[in-house]
Amino acid sequence: MELVAGCYEQVLFGFAARPAESWTVVPDFTHHAHSASLSAVAVNNRYVVTGSRDETIQIYDMKKKIEHGALLQHNGTITCLEFYGTSHLLSGAEDGLICIWNTKRWECLKSIKAHKGHVTSLSIHPSGKLALSVGTDKTLRTWNLVEGRSAFIKNLKQNAHIVKWSPDGEKYVTVITNKVDIYKLDTASIIGTITTEKRISSLRFITIKGVPSLLCEVNTKARLTCLAVWLDQASEVKQNSDKAATSSQANEDEISSILRKTKVCWTDKSDKMAKRKRKITPKKQKLEAPLQKKKKKQNSSA
Secondary structure, X not given: OEEEEEEOOOEEEEEEEEOOOOOEEEEEEEEEXXXXXXXXXXXXXXXXXXXXXXXXXXXXXXXOOEEEEEEOOOOOOEEEEEEEOOOEEEEEEOOOEEEEEEOXXXXXXXXXXXXXXXXXXXXXXXXXXXXXXXXXXXXXXXXXXXXXXXEEEEEOOOOOOEEEEOOOOOEEXXXXXXXXXXXXXXXXXXXXXXXXXXXXXXXXXXXXXXXXXXXXXXXXXXXXXXXXXXXXXXXXXXXXXHHHXXXXXXXXXHHHHHHHOOOOOOOOOHHXXXXXXXXXXEOOOEOOOHHHHHHHHHHHHO
């Protein structure tokens, strides 16, 4: 297991976490990932991708421990990244676009003008058929990923900065400052609200069977902005497809109902632009271990 973290200082950290009686975390690599601070990170069973204020998405092959290339499609800070299994990646940015990427050829399949303002967060349904996004235009939008079009728009009273599907796909949440609103898929209505004292910066659905305890910690001496866990396990390849397989028939019926909705139509002429503008910059630079980097500096000074 590898902990990967991006920071304001433009560095991507990698830490090998070894579960045992007492968890240990060993520095694996540090890499100057971007020319500006990192803003987003996502992982699947092979790749780690990072987004930045420098408007690029960098790809890292974690099995070979090399840079795989860069994706240039957005104009503005990359605000959110999310994989769907091993086949697709969705990216959102301050330019209001959501881009759908094929992760086999790293090709931009579609570029959608999703929000009038910035895209602040997105989330893919476990089935892979729907996605949610929120932006600075005070809207929550449901996307039909089968046809690549808008399915539903809900106006919000304030700008939400996080949106997330539940693992079973039957509920989703939005976060506005310090408030979490829980929605039910079939009615799109709020069924619960959680309020905290401070602003919420991250959110995950978990099942707690006992009292949580700290397993390990690392002081990076940097201002962290994003964090993810990369698992080198074959079983993780089917993570999203397994979630989809366990969805109830009622859930599938609700999704089909949403996919049939045509309340909002949009015309998108960006496909040609996406193919013309998309660029993959290949890189094969090794992700350097911290100790190796230290030795090089000592040799040069000698």
